[in-house]
């Protein structure tokens with residue numbers, strides 16, 4: 001397949017998957033990418049990791065335990081084609097019911113073998129500059145992910161529990177366990193989604209999720225795309241700073257837009 005044809009064809013997400021997303025706050029989509037597309041994304045990601053020319057940091061506080069690299073699409077045409085692809089935009093439209101979608105940002109989240117850390121239970125929405133909930137993430141496995149390599153775990157239905165405070169990925173602040181009610185604790189039934197490379201999960205910004213440290217001898221490379229549906233506005237000073245705060249062009253209360261938030265649908 002020509003590189004230019006990558007990520008163009010639609011993925012036929014079923015009504016049952018859409019229903020599951022709305023009920024559980026996440027959904028699994030198998031075989032969204034072809035093996036050739038996975039290879040192209042892996043090569044692009046490896047090159048980006050070599051260059052380190054995108055915003056990058058260790059989410060666990062140092063030492064590449066959870067390497068995060070943001071807006072890789074700016075430096076690579078394959079990663080841009082993927083982030084803005086009709087395939088992902090089409091799935092996001094179906095899941096959210098939104099006609100229009102903007103890319104908030106992409107991010108690689110890499111857990112290498114060796115010193116690694118858990119991504120603590122958290123929601124995404126508290127870290128985002130958005131007032132309303134509704135933004136969602138596509139978490140794509142570029143390696144086969146099993147529980148001990150850092151497969152995503154979710155609490156089904158937790159997207160209906162409202163917005164909690166952000167937690168520290170370095171584990172030095174309040175953790176979610178201290179914040180949830182006894183009732184919520186009783187409903188705390190994590191589901192692990194082990195995935196082959198090229199399959200993904202989509203999760204709502206309020207859904208609690210977690211991954212274990214990578215204790216295997218193979219790297220875990222995940223590529224995450226975050227989209228903004230219609231109806232989400234800029235919360236300005238009500239929310240914490242984000243690495244992309246400086247690129248936001250909206251005033252408080254206006255639809256969340258920025259110089260780098262590409263329209264994808």
Ligand SMILES: O=C(O)CCC(=O)C(=O)O
Nearest residue numbers: 109119124139211222224
């Ligand atoms: O990949 C991980 O370890 C965590 C992923 C995550 O928190 C996210 O995609 O929102």
